[in-house]
Amino acid sequence: MSSLIAASAFFLLIHFGVSGTQLRDTLVARMGAGPYRGAFALASLAGIVWMGMAYSHAPTVELWGQLAGARPLVFALIFVAFLFIGIGLATPSPTRVGMESKLAQSADVARGIVRITRHPFLWGVALWALVHLVVNGDLASLILFGSLLVLALGGTASIDAKRRRNFGVDWARFAQATSSVPFAAIAGGRNQLGAALREIGILRPLIGIAVYALLFYFHGRLFGVALMG
Numbered sequence: 368m369s370s371l372i373a374a375s376a377f378f379l380l381i382h383f384g385v386s387g388t389q390l391r392d393t394l395v396a397r398m399g400a401g402p403y404r405g406a407f408a409l410a411s412l413a414g415i416v417w418m419g420m421a422y423s424h425a426p427t428v429e430l431w432g433q434l435a436g437a438r439p440l441v442f443a444l445i446f447v448a449f450l451f452i453g454i455g456l457a458t459p460s461p462t463r464v465g466m467e468s469k470l471a472q473s474a475d476v477a478r479g480i481v482r483i484t485r486h487p488f489l490w491g492v493a494l495w496a497l498v499h500l501v502v503n504g505d506l507a508s509l510i511l512f513g514s515l516l517v518l519a520l521g522g523t524a525s526i527d528a529k530r531r532r533n534f535g536v537d538w539a540r541f542a543q544a545t546s547s548v549p550f551a552a553i554a555g556g557r558n559q560l561g562a563a564l565r566e567i568g569i570l571r572p573l574i575g576i577a578v579y580a581l582l583f584y585f586h587g588r589l590f591g592v593a594l595m596g
Contacts, residue, residue, distance in 0.1 A: 368428070370424070371421035375418055375514035377417065378514060425507035428506035428507070433504050437501075450576070458487065477544040496516040544557055546558075
């Protein structure tokens with residue numbers, strides 16, 4: 368369990384202690400944006416691999432136990448999570464790495480799912496992690512999925528702070544038309560759900576559905592826990 372705790376702490380530290388902070392800005396100024404992103408990607412990959420390996424070897428310490436009866440709800444929530452993840456990855460947004468310049472290109476950069484939330488991928492990951500944390504009910508899952516949940520939710524604030532610091536007025540205009548919390552801007556009358564759905568189209572949801580279906584089918588082979596049968 369100590370290895371999982373250490374891996375999770377490392378993964379959170381490199382994100383909250385570097386990414387989104389002024390230390391990140393200093394490193395980019397010294398290294399250049401490309402080398403920094405490469406180094407950060409390698410560190411993140413090392414961290415997630417370490418977490419996965421430590422989780423697979425962690426002892427089972429039950430807390431509230433598995434919620435087997437909640438499977439239908441779990442499958443539905445994970446489906447929603449993968450829609451957010453798939454559509455988010457397929458939608459250009461100034462909150463994504465390397466797309467920051469879009470803030471200055473147009474007053475209407477909040478399109479598609481970005482009208483619903485400016486962080487669709489991270490909210491999808493947050494929902495996925497929360498469901499896995501609750502349904503597994505053991506200490507190792509609490510540490511692993513709890514860390515990913517904290518990272519996803521904290522990441523939304525970290526990205527917003529970084530964009531606000533670096534893009535000022537352009538970011539303020541974009542943020543006014545969007546929300547971090549899903550559907551908040553639409554509920555507040557600052558955007559329209561109908562426009563979001565039209566711009567999302569059919570192909571982007573199909574990406575999320577396809578990935579969900581594949582992982583559902585191969586979950587047992589990949590992670591040792593079959594979802595079918």
